[in-house]
Amino acid sequence: MTAAHDSNIRPGRGHTEGDFAREEVALANRNSGLPLEALRYDVTPAGMHFLLVHFDVPFVAAADDWRLDVAGCVQRPLSLSLAQIQKLPQKTLRVTLECAGNGRANVVPRWQTQPWDCGGVSTAEWSGTPLRHILERAELASHAVDIAFHGADRGFDAGREQFYGRSLPPDLAMHEDVLIAWSMNGVPLPPQHGFPLRLIVPGWYGMASVKWLRRIEVLDRPFDGYQQVDNYVYRREREDKGTPVSTMRVKSMMVPPGIPDWYARNRTVEAGPVELTGRAWSGGGVPVATVAVGVDGVWTEAVLERSPSPYAWFRWRYLWNASPGEHVLACRATDANGETQPLDPPWDCFGFGNNAVQRLRVTVR
Numbered sequence: 001m002t003a004a005h006d007s008n009i010r011p012g013r014g015h016t017e018g019d020f021a022r023e024e025v026a027l028a029n030r031n032s033g034l035p036l037e038a039l040r041y042d043v044t045p046a047g048m049h050f051l052l053v054h055f056d057v058p059f060v061a062a063a064d065d066w067r068l069d070v071a072g073c074v075q076r077p078l079s080l081s082l083a084q085i086q087k088l089p090q091k092t093l094r095v096t097l098e099c100a101g102n103g104r105a106n107v108v109p110r111w112q113t114q115p116w117d118c119g120g121v122s123t124a125e126w127s128g129t130p131l132r133h134i135l136e137r138a139e140l141a142s143h144a145v146d147i148a149f150h151g152a153d154r155g156f157d158a159g160r161e162q163f164y165g166r167s168l169p170p171d172l173a174m175h176e177d178v179l180i181a182w183s184m185n186g187v188p189l190p191p192q193h194g195f196p197l198r199l200i201v202p203g204w205y206g207m208a209s210v211k212w213l214r215r216i217e218v219l220d221r222p223f224d225g226y227q228q229v230d231n232y233v234y235r236r237e238r239e240d241k242g243t244p245v246s247t248m249r250v251k252s253m254m255v256p257p258g259i260p261d262w263y264a265r266n267r268t269v270e271a272g273p274v275e276l277t278g279r280a281w282s283g284g285g286v287p288v289a290t291v292a293v294g295v296d297g298v299w300t301e302a303v304l305e306r307s308p309s310p311y312a313w314f315r316w317r318y319l320w321n322a323s324p325g326e327h328v329l330a331c332r333a334t335d336a337n338g339e340t341q342p343l344d345p346p347w348d349c350f351g352f353g354n355n356a357v358q359r360l361r362v363t364v365r
Helices: 022-030 036-040 082-086 131-138
Strands: 067-072 078-081 091-098 121-130 146-157 160-168 179-184 198-200 213-219 251-254 267-269 272-281 288-295 298-301 314-322 325-335 358-364
Touching: 036 251, 036 272, 067 131, 078 082, 078 131, 082 121, 082 179, 091 179, 091 272, 121 131, 131 179, 131 213, 251 288, 251 325, 251 358, 272 288, 272 325, 288 314, 314 325
Parallel strands: 067 213, 267 358
Antiparallel strands: 067 078, 091 121, 121 179, 146 160, 146 213, 179 198, 251 272, 272 314, 288 298, 288 325, 325 358
């Protein structure tokens, strides 16, 4: 990424096809993507897990002081400590999370914000209690329509001051696999991943899994928070009402083979047999059915391994007989519903949901 010259930095955000603005580079420095070589791990180490923080990471001095409040259209308002929540039934789920803006940098023209290339995806094991155990204790009122989740992270977006918040309909919120999590990969949540409590919504893009969860508000109307109705909405034009972003689209990624150039990340491999490998996933618990590998536009089906979790990525592998010269490698997944990755990025005004095939240029020597 290169920062644009000062004369090219816009006072506000918009669409651009040029260099990355200084603000975009600053966001990219704060929010780290998964190094693609880390796709080899079944479970992403916490320090390699992609990270997106909308505002500041809240400072939590002691988990013992944290309270989760449940209010609104409930029969029994609650204020629960972490210790009280941890006494509820527990479960651990392996879940792949992807940022809804992953791949935005490859949508032209792109919207100026976090300029994800393709590293905004990872898989972790999240431990906590199913959200329904808390909602059942609060006893939702019969006229409950929506459930909003508010984090402790606060700031401005599009000029609107807010705590980060998202919502789920009651039927989804009561699903057994929606978690209030306090552990990531067997240890307490790291500060940047929501310590001490966060929501995990398996099969959905990451914006639904609210970090630093502080308050649950049961509403008798649809939640109208900025991150629910103005951001994270598919739109063809800025003025469109749009469709809310929800479950992840089918997608696959390849571990870059060979060795990289330091600056441009161009790949070099030796001629002969080269095992290509990567990951594939889809949303809403829908399994991946097939993955095809493309070499210079010729597609061959790869070997697909089963996932141990309905919400975690699948590993695939393919043996390529690499011949000297310049080649373009790609991978393309299809899920059990028959959805297949497009060859080119689907247009979205803000670059959400880009599940186009990944292409890697490789020199074989």
